[in-house]
Amino acid sequence: MAVGLAPAADAARPAHGAPPAHAARQDPARHTTATADRQAADPEATGIRSAYANVLDLQGVPAAAQPGEFNPVTVFADRGAWHAYALPSVQDPSTHGGFSGPLHIAQEYPWWLSKSFSRMRLTEAGEHLDLAGGGAPRFTSLPGALRQTYRLDDGLRLTLELRFATERTALVRARVHNTGRAPRTLGADWTGTLLRPEAAPQRDAPALSATARGVAVGFARVREKWDYLTDGTERFEVTHREPVRTTVEGDTYRSELAAPLTLAPGAARSLDWTESYTFTAAERASEASSVRRVLAHPAANALAGEARWRRYVAGVTRGVPADRRRLAVKSLETLVTNWRSAAGRIRHDAISPSLSYKWFTGGIWAWDTWKQAVGTARFDPRLAQSQIRAMFDHQIRPTSATRPQDAGMIPDAVFFNDQADGGGNWNERNSKPPLAAWAVWEVYRRGGDRAFLREMYPKLAAYQAWWYRNRDHDRDGLAEYGATVDPANDSTEQRRLAAAWESGMDNAPRFDAGLGTSVVTNRDASGTVTGYSLTQESVDLNAYLAADQDHLADIARATGDRAGERRWRARAEATHRAVRERMYDPGDGWFHDIALDSGKRLTARGRGIEGAIPLWTGTASRPQAAAVRDRLTDPREFATPVPFPTVARSSPYFAPQRYWRGPVWLDQAYFAQAGLRRYGYAAQSRTLTDRLLTAAHGLSARSPVMENYDPLTGAPLNSPNFSWSAAVLLPMLSQR
Template identity: 70%
Template sequence: MRPLLTATVAVTAVLATTLSAAPAAAQAPDRSRAPSYADVLDLRGAPATAHPGGTKESTTNPLNVFADRGAWHAYALPEQRDPTTWGGFSGPLYIAQEYPWWLSRTFSRLRLTERGRTLDLAGGGRPQFTSLPGVLRQTYRLQGGLRLTLELRYATNRTALVRARVGNTGRTTRTLGARWTGSLLRPAKQPMRTAPRLRATRTGVGVDFARVREKWDYLTDGTERFQVRHAERVRTSVGGDRYRTDLARPLRVRAGHRVTLDWTESYTFTGAERRREAGRAARALARPHAVAAAGAARWRGYVRKANRGVPAERRRLAVKSVETLVTNWRSAAGMLRHDGVTPSVSDKWFAGGFWAWDSWKQAVGTARFAPGLAKDQIRSMFDHQITRHDRDRPQDAGMVPDAVFYNDTAHGGGNWNERNSKPPLAAWAVWEVYRATGDRGFLREMYPKLAAYQAWWYRNRDHDHDGLAEYGATVDPANRTPEDARLAAAWESGMDNAPRFDAALGTKTLVNRDRHGAKTGYSVNQESVDLNAYLAADQGYLARIAGALGHRRAAASWRGRAAAVHRAVRATMFDRRTGWFYDTSLGGHRLVARGRGIEGAVPLWTGTATRAQARAVRKALLAPGEFGTRVPFPTVARSSPYFDPTAYWRGPVWLDQAYFGVRGLRRYGYERDARRLTHRLLREAAGLSGNGPIRENYDPLTGKGLNARNFSWSAALILPLL
């Protein structure tokens, strides 16, 4: 039996107390110490202001953060050059329902004292700050043989567990005091400036939030709380925006032993969540070793699965992709009924909601290491699939909205979007999850929803009823004018500002009506090659799903429908003279003058193209003056008059389209080309081979990362690319 010293102190009725000391050598090995996966992402830094973009009104947070288990608050590590943040974790960054804000530079800074003197955390040398899969770690060597290690990991989807281990390598017992201090970072503007308020509690300190309904900046209901609970008895005092918490009794650390101080930091939205989390936090404090062991085991599983089949030199990138997706994981809250993955916690507009085609692509990547989360993010979108009983849009039965957030429009949300849908890749995602799990129950659950989604496209987005669909818009108050509807249709494609949807180039919207003459929505006056290739591919996946469920007739029907759409795309959308696929006008004219767009390579991924057509597309994909740029697969060919390497969908490289391009080349036997382009992509896109963040998109000429940092669908599709 290993030596163990346990001291019990008075606590409140709802929280357990653990203060234990044991020989350092007796501690179980920490298998999360995987040297090759340390700091795959640079998580060091502390905010200067509550606004995540710093002093500027930027929408992108320059600091990378860590979260886990779907929590709505996240942390970073201190920096060596900033001792004012040592002894605590930067933040937290909390999401005010839909928008991220920094609560503090370092909310819980630990200091050790001895005989009334604060001990220097750098007294024995410079500290070390390290991120590992699933844990943030700080190590300090103090003078006189003391060593302090801080670790932060998540115990639940609302609570982080912090463990401070104080080890004594000296020859005499040390008697120490422990003190935590922190202060608020307030937003600069009202009414959010006065929203947070500190208050002392019997077990630590809390922050209450006033009700603020600033649609585009800050949303709280007045029930949110951030709360720190200590396992040991403490005393807290609050003065304005600062607090101080002191350990109620001295900490005795025998020679050759160490003691552990444990506390939790929870962020909850409602009173019911807060009451539930009190019990969960108490259990975490009662069994912190179990929390740490379970977290380490879960992350070992993530890493092992994500790296299956990945070459050794690319495994750090695979782990970075996993960390990106897990940090962007948000658990069910508000109108979000299932867990899902947001595009990026680092971007103001991407932190508090889920998008449809993002979710389909993210599920494909997540299924490789966390298939349960992959299922839930698909469900999170279909939870809001429109039904024929919908009060506002029964004509859209079967549609999956573009984006769903913590708040829908009825609850004051401005980001919720039913003006349009997104490209139909859901059946592909469901099938990939099935491949990872073998769960036929999930197929049975999703099959009728997927079928209804397919039916909606042909009922509401085929203006001329020729079996080829168009992108479009719904009957919605936000689609008041033809220009509003055209913009929503471009959003529906996912390629918002692509040249092929420019009004100046002739794109306009047409009204769609049902057989009774009632308006059902709008279509643009062109049939898009990617949309119809996606539809054909999803019909093929529906055939597989139906077959796996034993629905033979349905499977045959889906295969027949898919074949017909593939034939139509091949026959009408490929231009022999230029060797590329294009959108066509409703009259069947190929829109060649708008230039080549990366959507013309999608028929390779879907298997739509003939062998001859694939050869021609391959030629353009490899040509340096077309799509074979320094970072390959720009969204618009370099030869196009509309090419702009930094303008969102007018030139930058998006990794989902690169994935479709690589897989398309492989599908037609161009394996060597696919490997070479993948290698170049991963080498030249900034940050992928180092510790920089995975970006939303990349400049094809320089490799510079563009737009949002820590972008989920990029991370998700890196995994199968690897």
Template identity: 70%
Template sequence: MTAHPGGKEEKDNNPVNVFADKGAWHAYALPEEKDEKTWGGFSGPLYIAQEYPWWLSDTFSKLRLTEDGESLDLGGGGKPEFTGLPGRLRQTYRLEGGLRLTMELRYATNRTALVRARIENTGDESRRLGASWSGKLLRPEKKPMRDAPELRGTGRGVGVDFAKVRETWDYLTDGTERFEVRHGEPVRTAVDGDAYRTELKRAVRVRPGRSAELDWTESYTFTAAERRREVARAESALAAPRVVAEAGDVRWRGYVRRATEGVPADRRRLAVKSVQTLVTNWRSAAGKLKHDGVTPSISYKWFTGGFWAWDTWKHAVGTARFAPGLAKDQIRSMFDHQITKGDKRRPQDAGMVPDAVFYNDASRDGGNWNERNSKPPLAAWAVWEVYRATGDRSFLREMYPKLAAYQAWWYRNRDHDRDGLAEYGATIDPANDSEEEARLAAAWESGMDNAPRFDAKLGTKALENRDGAGKPVGFSINQESVDLNAYLAADQRYLGRIASRLGREGAAREWRARAGWVNRAVRESMYDPGTGWFYDTSLDGDRLTARGRGIEGAVPLWSGTATRDQARRVRSGLLDSEHFGTPVPFPTVARSSPYFAASTYWRGPVWIDQAYFAAEGLRRYGYGRDARALTSRLVEGTHMGDSRPLHENYNPLTGASLNAPNFSWTAALLLPLL
């Protein structure tokens, strides 16, 4: 359960859109325009208890200005303005008597936000003002997390310490976490239970035509070492707040310029929103996460504190367009946990990249860490896109052996019949303790969890895989999936490019030959001439056409696998309103399928990654006009260009947004799609 402002608890989705930057683990929102009680402060913070988001307060640092002992009305001169800008939140108030208050929140570091309050005097008389801040804890409703936060006054402001709580599915702290507000000028603080008041010791004098600034930082740290480091960084920010602000503005202007390059004018706002979504979901290294990465969504409880493999590959492709350094670290964040030959628990999985890694693994009460399956192999594509953005051959050298080991793992552990075509499957893992659990893990490994093609009722089951010595090494499902093998062929082609750039021409030829073989096998065994579509096949070689058409059948266009004639037939299916040319195009299951369900996760909704693969596939085969038209219908039909957040997926018939808001791979692949 995730607590939200006002004490209400929502099950999974946070309805408040927040902003974070630089990989911080706490975030803020603008105040409610209709709720004057929230004016004068930024909503929040929303802090992440290692893996789960919780609101610390509705407004923890609310600024109050006084004159002659009386509070100044922040709405006295008219309606305030609340604005979310690239890289900062801003609120502006016009007070009676010619005073204007502007507050801006930016991030100085990956653990510290900087808030600047500027008081301008546009009147004719000097003003002598008092300034104070107040806030109150918003405690979780249930124990033991209810008792975790404790408010403390400090010499520089106020802090919140957190008790140790190890609730695997709701709240995780070690008792070393701290949230701390630090003021740039001398203050005094009084704490009364869960409420506090901090008062500036001096009066603020503002002459006519002049202004005065009040600066403070708000830091959220996990460990004592982080806290010690952050004290110095916060002090540095308070010593030079203008430098911090200017550096942040320069960085964000670069983000916007690079992300909108080549984007039509009417789509640039959407491109900037995509950047803002990705940056807010950026988490810096912490706990078991050794490099910075991008979580799927800070707004959804289960997506807040970890990184997923194929999400990461897609995030990196989008992020490389405006922040290639972050894109590199995202890829590293997953390969940090690649299984090696020396692994004591699962040496048979050497080369595998786990499905999901979090702040905590199982040894530290982490329930979300997942090594019972992997995710589709798109990592070489991501590495190549980063190289295209940077020209950094050292990154290619760093990643090449890891990518090669990942490829080898697929064919060693996920080719049940040793015919060179792979299957989705599962690892030897305590959670995969039955055929049904192994089948479920295999569906997760595809990333398309509940797609009809993985239904047990339709004949999908898990089979045990063994090595040459007869030792179990994992499981495969009893079908070879078209998307998996197209992805593998594409990654082999990218590995060939990488090897060539590194001067390994012999290896490059081998990768190209392998990709060519896989592409031919997919073309010959998985394409059905009768329906003009690609399908998964059984291990006996039968095309599983009775399960209906899925959007995965368009992936061979993106990968360059299809022949020209096959691509022409697939194009017809993508345009046909009875199949994939729905009002909002590219549903995950064809409208004609008996298993189509417009709002049911992978059984019909439009996912932007699959839309990207289909649209890029059309472009690859010369159907650029169709790709542009379908993309326009996609963007306009979902209203992604307005102020609403980008969602995980969309109803293909109505365009209604579905599931997690502020979803990262939607944002990431919109950037190249636009």
């Protein structure tokens, strides 16, 4: 099926759900305030908490239930939760005492449940106390937590801290501290109002109800393929540790602490509650036990969370220069917020591209996963393994009832729902570039789990075999990007489009139909159609295949398969040699795709960043690498103000804000700068990398990590809080 179709569109969206042309001119991620900027350090925090406070601006309050295509409020989640929160607005007292949200994922799409579902208030002698009565509150995002600090008067302090206790539950701790000289007797209550979707049938999906220890929201079944998906079993539930009395009126509730809170001078008391979002009755039952355990020991749970985040921060900042460590932690927070635990058809924990972009929220992509796993392995190798398994869970088996000819293939994208469940974003029309063995090897290097290598080895071998069986039209050892036999690939143009998606560089000039790109049909020995190939053999694809063959040789050696090591090493050398000899053009000092029929290098399509991949993979000869280096360091080519555009500045097709026709994508920048280092050009690599990190707008500030950037101005483009950008920043920052 088509992936990420807009509701009214007739043509399929790009595999990464490319936004409309106007979106590239927007900066949806900017949501800053002067007050927030003054809160860059939290004087009450210590250690990593103070050093890395507010690396992202997480202040914001939703205006409507539907965030729009781009969510302007950057949020925080952890442990793979499918709901997230932000900090309220300092300037708006009506938001004080609660965390913005939650933003919850209706299987595949993000929706705001409330402006602030659990807004806490304190009372004394029957009167509500002004939370800002003693001065402006302080709102702080910390590694692994959100914090609010209030001074109500000269003798009363309130601190709220939210962190995630499990993959389905957030823990909120409210610490009330009497700093005065007289005892205080206080009441407490919590209130919230639903943000109801505007359009039916989703408008009528959520419903409030009181529970014995708080309040719950149930959801009716809604199957709006492109907007809102629920099964009628989802539930959001607030559970208090202390007894409360809850009343519900329409879309608003109030939970009141059953007994007053008496604090002697100098005494403090914590009021704790959980906020859980589950998809099924079985999950709800299991999570109820988890909630009881969390609320029985909330302090221990919070301390365990802090210890985990200290490990995370240590992992991503190791070897990073001091002035770049906040960026490393921002990348860490981006990846963790985009972490989704197993749910629906996603059977292992994985990382989605971005919770901030509608079409990227509820699914995972193959080559995103390979890059994200490499970054994640620096702070959590087990989570990195899980991501890889999440994609290989859907590797096509020889026994497949619908596509046995694709045995070994990894689908492009998998979501909470496949087509049989009414999902529209699942995509098996194509695969994605083969970087899986690289990812597996890098995860092993960080975690040392040899059993993981043994588990993945045959699966990686099957994926390699699929490429040469179904994507090498002329059986010459050089593969092509292509398309599968799929109902949606029902025309030459749809097959060409799917093949471009398979490259990951959806609209790159080298795939333009107007420049001669078309497709041919692939058949097996019996004449059965097995798929389609572009009429060109691509340099990046074959360099990636060679690198993965090298990594498979490494895996074979590590698992004791010496014969396999020799076979893979020989295969890799043959692939490297073919790319080196057939795809490099000495006339312009660059690697190019070649025509399938003639073997002619397609130089008229201009130079693309894919021509630098043979440096990253070690494919290029020394003289070839020197020539590529000259192009990468030339301001008229790839050394633009923000270096490493996807199309050379000299190309007639260079378009600095058109997705894969000019913007700087950080994954390709990583490959290019790492390739320079591999061939001994460390100084040039460092200079260009430093320029990129400085000139890409917001990277070194508190703005989100973006999907891509304008190479001439540094303007942020497309999806904010983008996972693979965050993932590849980690090795870029440490240069290792």
